[in-house]
Amino acid sequence: MPSINSSSDTPAFPGDVPTIDLPRIDLKKLSSGDKAESNALFKTCTETGFFLLDLKVADGGNDLLKEVEDAFQVSKSFFTSPEEDKCKFPLLPSNLGYKQMGGTKIEDGSPDRCEIYGFPQDDLLGLGESNNRIPPVFDSNRALLISCLRRMHSVAETICRHLDAHLDLPRDTFEAIHSLDKASPSSMRFLHMPPQEPSNLKTSLMGHTDNGSITVLFNIIGGLQILPPHSCEWKYVRPKPGCAIINLGDTMVQWSGGVLRSNMHRVVPPPGAQAASDRYSLAYVLKPPKEQSMSRLKMGRVIPQEEEDFVGDCTYGEFHSKKAAGVREGKNLADNQEGKGTNVKIQIDPQQLVSVA
Ligand SMILES: O=C(O)CCC(=O)C(=O)O
Numbered sequence: 001m002p003s004i005n006s007s008s009d010t011p012a013f014p015g016d017v018p019t020i021d022l023p024r025i026d027l028k029k030l031s032s033g034d035k036a037e038s039n040a041l042f043k044t045c046t047e048t049g050f051f052l053l054d055l056k057v058a059d060g061g062n063d064l065l066k067e068v069e070d071a072f073q074v075s076k077s078f079f080t081s082p083e084e085d086k087c088k089f090p091l092l093p094s095n096l097g098y099k100q101m102g103g104t105k106i107e108d109g110s111p112d113r114c115e116i117y118g119f120p121q122d123d124l125l126g127l128g129e130s131n132n133r134i135p136p137v138f139d140s141n142r143a144l145l146i147s148c149l150r151r152m153h154s155v156a157e158t159i160c161r162h163l164d165a166h167l168d169l170p171r172d173t174f175e176a177i178h179s180l181d182k183a184s185p186s187s188m189r190f191l192h193m194p195p196q197e198p199s200n201l202k203t204s205l206m207g208h209t210d211n212g213s214i215t216v217l218f219n220i221i222g223g224l225q226i227l228p229p230h231s232c233e234w235k236y237v238r239p240k241p242g243c244a245i246i247n248l249g250d251t252m253v254q255w256s257g258g259v260l261r262s263n264m265h266r267v268v269p270p271p272g273a274q275a276a277s278d279r280y281s282l283a284y285v286l287k288p289p290k291e292q293s294m295s296r297l298k299m300g301r302v303i304p305q306e307e308e309d310f311v312g313d314c315t316y317g318e319f320h321s322k323k324a325a326g327v328r329e330g331k332n333l334a335d336n337q338e339g340k341g342t343n344v345k346i347q348i349d350p351q352q353l354v355s356v357a
């Protein structure tokens with residue numbers, strides 16, 4: 001397994017593929033309230049909703065990187081176990097559990113090239129009803145996963161604090177919504193994409209916007225692509241050792257009345273020499289409780305109040321089901337939900353849109 005801290009044991013990411021130059025925000029500076037770093041964070045959250053977060057020198061940053069590396073090993077043990085064993089933990093209606101390779105479709109209606117295990121946060125933290133059956137390899141590594149989850153949640157909280165300030169919201173607005181004390185559908189998502197047959201390369205995970213609030217993503221091998229605002233050309237994100245990739249999800253667009261952005265992204269086979277590598281990723285998907293309202297926040301001087309809410313007054317739980325139903329009906333639900341960066345209608349086949357996280 002390649003290292004998340006250095007690129008020396010990973011085949012090189014090629015220099016000749018189109019990449020997006022995401023800003024690199026320093027967690028240490030954010031944590032100490034650095035103004036310029038905070039402004040850079042807010043700018044990218046309104047433009048693409050994506051950025052790299054440098055963890056290396058932040059307090060606890062290296063501990064998190066080490067734990068993520070260990071968590072990758074745990075997921076590798078799970079994904080390399082026999083299919084019949086993995087299938088004993090099937091996908092639940094909440095999208096948690098094991099999604100087999102090919103369990104969803106890609107743009108052309110063919111099966112995806114990605115297997116996923118979603119570990120519910122509530123189960124890890126002992127909140128709500130915990131009648132989930134957890135695969136033994138994840139179950140026996142709970143201490144590691146809980147520590148890793150708490151660190152990723154704390155990273156998301158730091159981002160929440162800066163967004164509160166820039167949106168002129170009362171302190172702790174987003175933090176309180178996402179408190180670890182409340183039951184929520186948040187999860188740790190482990191993904192595995194094996195190398196593909198070079199003569200038959202297809203999208204591994206189709207285009208989507210994340211339907212939570214903030215995703216803290218770790219990957220080592222390339223393949224993640226973003227469709228930048230006002231563009232029809234997918235661009236690769238070049239993984240940077242020591243950094244997480246952060247992206248905002250749909251709730252942030254709703255609550256901010258479109259000031260923040262949740263951007264379309266997908267995963268394709270790794271480029272160049274990386275194509276022969278197994279690709280593992282870990283996404284901490286921070287979500288609000290199911291009963292949380294999705295209406296835009298009627299506070300502060302930044303969130304526009306004059307327009308209609310995109311999704312009307314509904315709870316997060318209802319929003320989640322509506323989005324999934326819309327996708328089933330073939331409705332393009334991304335074009336008015338991505339936020340400020342969008343002023344052209346993106347032409348995407350509705351079949352490409354799926355609520356994956
Ligand atoms: O594997 C990746 O790099 C991205 C995964 C992703 O977009 C997701 O889990 O929602």
Ligand SMILES: [Fe+2]
Nearest residue numbers: 209210265357
């Ligand atoms: Fe995603």
